[in-house]
Each structure stands twice: as structure tokens, then as C-alpha cells.
Amino acid sequence: MIQTAEQLVIAVLTYKRPEDLLVVLPRLLDQARSVDLAATVLVVDNDPAGSARQTVEDYPSSLVKYVHEPRPGIAAARNRAIREAVSDSLLVFIDDDEVPSEQWLRHLLAQYRATAAAAVVGPVISEYAEPPEAWIQAGRFFDRRRLATGSLIDVAATNNLLLDMGKVHALGLAFDEKFGITGGSDTLFTRRLAQLGGTMVWCDEAVVVDRVPTGRLTRDWVLRRAFRSGNANVRVDVELAGSAPARAAARSRAFAAGSIRVAGGTVRVLGGLAGGSMSLRARGMRNIARGSGMLSGAAGYVYSEYRRN
Incomplete structure (x- = not known):
């Protein structure tokens, strides 16, 4: 199938993580330059103080854009990304503490073009600041799903998610900001997308790595x-x-x-x-x-x- 999107926006939402931004920005810029349509990187700063502004504005590339969303909560930041992305674009969400694999964006884009899906979802694997204790490993707390590429799904997170904004706007979807400080707004959004007939497909090759800090290994x-x-x-x-x-x-x-x-x-x-x-x-x-x-x-x-x- 022929995809009609004319541009692509990689959105990374951040809150008081300047060191993580310095790690991920060059990798996202490489990803943006690797695809065959106009692609940019959008940093949505959800810190009311705008602490990421200097880090992003000092970054030496016109393909990296900074916006400040002072309203607290990740749902507000996700909605700001949606507003910044025009209807003829693809919007790709990734977390600021994640690192994409080498061909990550190409794989997402190829699966989108092959299926014309409303959303394409990829896997997240964990990399640890230090080895987790045996009890955490035994409990499989950081295990996440892996599926065959092309599998249809009905729920996803926004830590590795491509959205066709034309389809999102047509369905009138946005992230529910009641879930902004509780978590779950991405679950609600993608379940609504599926309920309204939007197709979501899995792309197992489009891997991102979640860098788990020591503070979460308890x-x-x-x-x-x-x-x-x-x-x-x-x-x-x-x-x-x-x-x-x-x-x-x-x-x-x-x-x-x-x-x-x-x-x-x-x-x-x-x-x-x-x-x-x-x-x-x-x-x-x-x-x-x-x-x-x-x-x-x-x-x-x-x-x-x-x-x-």
C-alpha cells in the first residue's frame, strides 16, 4: 500500500533529564536523516521551569525543535506533540531514557508503508545501570512482550509508537489528561484507537532499549x-x-x-x-x-x- 504522509516527527518527551537528552538526541537525529521523507526531532519539555530549553537550543541542528509544555503530566506533553504534528505527518513517540536500535525508524516506516496501519508498535528491551538482584530477575519484572512482525494488537504504550496523524485526527483522538500523573493515558488512547477501527500492527525489528537506572532496581x-x-x-x-x-x-x-x-x-x-x-x-x-x-x-x-x- 502507498503511504501518504509527507513528513515525520520523532517526539521525545522529557522532564528534568538533560543528561538523557544529550545521549538520545544525536541518535534520534541520525534516525531522522536515515529515512526518505522529511523528518524532524521534537523535544517536548514538561518541566514548568523549562530546564531542557538550553540543552536543545544549543544543539547544532535545525532538525531539532524545542517546545515547552508547562502543564504537568505526560498526557499534556503527549497532546502537545499531537498539536505540533500536522495532519499529513507521522508522529513517532520514544521516551527520553531510551535508545533506538540502528534501523529502528526505517523498520517502523517500512511496516507502516506495508500495512497503512493507524499505528505501528515496536518492542522495548531493558538495559540496566547495574545487574538487577536475583529476586527481581526471578520475578521477570522487566520482561516485555515480543510478537511476530505484522501481528495485530489492541493496546500499546507510547515508548515505541508510530501514529498516522491523518487517521488520529479523523478519529478525534487525544490523550486523556485525567491520567496525566497516574499513568495509563497511552493505554486508554490506543485502546480507543482500536475500538474505533484503527489498525495497530507490531514490528518486532524496530527495537528500542530502555536504560533502567539504579533507583528502579529495587x-x-x-x-x-x-x-x-x-x-x-x-x-x-x-x-x-x-x-x-x-x-x-x-x-x-x-x-x-x-x-x-x-x-x-x-x-x-x-x-x-x-x-x-x-x-x-x-x-x-x-x-x-x-x-x-x-x-x-x-x-x-x-x-x-x-x-x-
């Missing part, structure tokens, strides 16, 4: 992330349900599923203690944390992982 952090994931996913389910009766039903389903997950996790932990299995203990705790997040979401609690002081 049991406390990975369990809090599992809790947040469960909480946000239930809130997304409730948001998508629509009517009051449908929302009540979604909360009931989430309560049942969360209870089952907590119970199953408890059984795993006990089995791990009895049999000396670190894997069972760690995976059980992950299930308990995620299930607890689901239960809290079903009860209406909002966990704000990204709240700012």
Missing part, C-alpha cells in the same frame, strides 16, 4: 509499578465502559479478577516458601501487587505515580 519500585499498572488498567476499563451500569459492571469484573490474582499470588508465595523457589516467591509478589492495584482501582482509588511536589 523491590519497592518494581512492586509499586506493578500496583500502579493494575490500578491504571482498571481505571481505563471503567473509562471505556461508558454508561453508569457498564462502569459498575467493569468495576465488578475488576474486583473479581483482582481478587483471583491476589489469591493466586499468595498461593505462589507460599509454594515458593515451602519449596525454596525464589521464582515462585517473586512472581507471586508481583501478582499480589498487581491484583491489589486492580482492587484499589475497582474501589475508585487513584494512584498517582507521577505526582509532583
Whole structure:
């Protein structure tokens, strides 16, 4: 199929990470120069103080653009990227703490051209500042999905995502800023995209590497992330349900599923203690944390992982 986009924007959202920007900007610029349509790099600074401005404006390339989005929350920054990208463009999201593989953008673009999809999604693999402790490895806390290229999917994050802005604008989609400091706005956005008939396809060759800092390699952090994931996913389910009766039903389903997950996790932990299995203990705790997040979401609690002081 023939793609009609005339330009491409690589959007990297940032919040007080100037060192990460210095690492990723030259790599994104190389990616922009590697494709056969006009491509630029857009840095959306979500720090109210605009701390990334000097880093970006000092960068020696006219292909790198800086915009300041002072409203707090990643959803506001994502929406600013959408507003900056015109309707005849492709918008590619990547995180500021990620590094793209050598042919990353070419692979995304090739899959888009082959399918004319509304979105193309690639895998994220983790690289650690230091080796994670055995318990975290046993719990597989940083494992992410890998699929065959061309697989159809119905949900994605924005850490490696290409969007056809013509299709996004036609569907009237934007990121819900109620999820700006809680996480989950990308889950809600892509699920809505799929519900409205937008095709999302997987491209397994378009790899980006997530550079995990030491501060995230703790049991406390990975369990809090599992809790947040469960909480946000239930809130997304409730948001998508629509009517009051449908929302009540979604909360009931989430309560049942969360209870089952907590119970199953408890059984795993006990089995791990009895049999000396670190894997069972760690995976059980992950299930308990995620299930607890689901239960809290079903009860209406909002966990704000990204709240700012």
C-alpha cells in the first residue's frame, strides 16, 4: 500500500533529564536523516521551569525543535506533540531514557508503508545501570512482550509508537489528561484507537532499549509499578465502559479478577516458601501487587505515580 504522509516527527518527551537528552538526541537525529521523507526531532519539555530549553537550543541542528509544555503530566506533553504534528505527518513517540536500535525508524516506516496501519508498535528491551538482584530477575519484572512482525494488537504504550496523524485526527483522538500523573493515558488512547477501527500492527525489528537506572532496581519500585499498572488498567476499563451500569459492571469484573490474582499470588508465595523457589516467591509478589492495584482501582482509588511536589 502507498503511504501518504509527507513528513515525520520523532517526539521525545522529557522532564528534568538533560543528561538523557544529550545521549538520545544525536541518535534520534541520525534516525531522522536515515529515512526518505522529511523528518524532524521534537523535544517536548514538561518541566514548568523549562530546564531542557538550553540543552536543545544549543544543539547544532535545525532538525531539532524545542517546545515547552508547562502543564504537568505526560498526557499534556503527549497532546502537545499531537498539536505540533500536522495532519499529513507521522508522529513517532520514544521516551527520553531510551535508545533506538540502528534501523529502528526505517523498520517502523517500512511496516507502516506495508500495512497503512493507524499505528505501528515496536518492542522495548531493558538495559540496566547495574545487574538487577536475583529476586527481581526471578520475578521477570522487566520482561516485555515480543510478537511476530505484522501481528495485530489492541493496546500499546507510547515508548515505541508510530501514529498516522491523518487517521488520529479523523478519529478525534487525544490523550486523556485525567491520567496525566497516574499513568495509563497511552493505554486508554490506543485502546480507543482500536475500538474505533484503527489498525495497530507490531514490528518486532524496530527495537528500542530502555536504560533502567539504579533507583528502579529495587523491590519497592518494581512492586509499586506493578500496583500502579493494575490500578491504571482498571481505571481505563471503567473509562471505556461508558454508561453508569457498564462502569459498575467493569468495576465488578475488576474486583473479581483482582481478587483471583491476589489469591493466586499468595498461593505462589507460599509454594515458593515451602519449596525454596525464589521464582515462585517473586512472581507471586508481583501478582499480589498487581491484583491489589486492580482492587484499589475497582474501589475508585487513584494512584498517582507521577505526582509532583
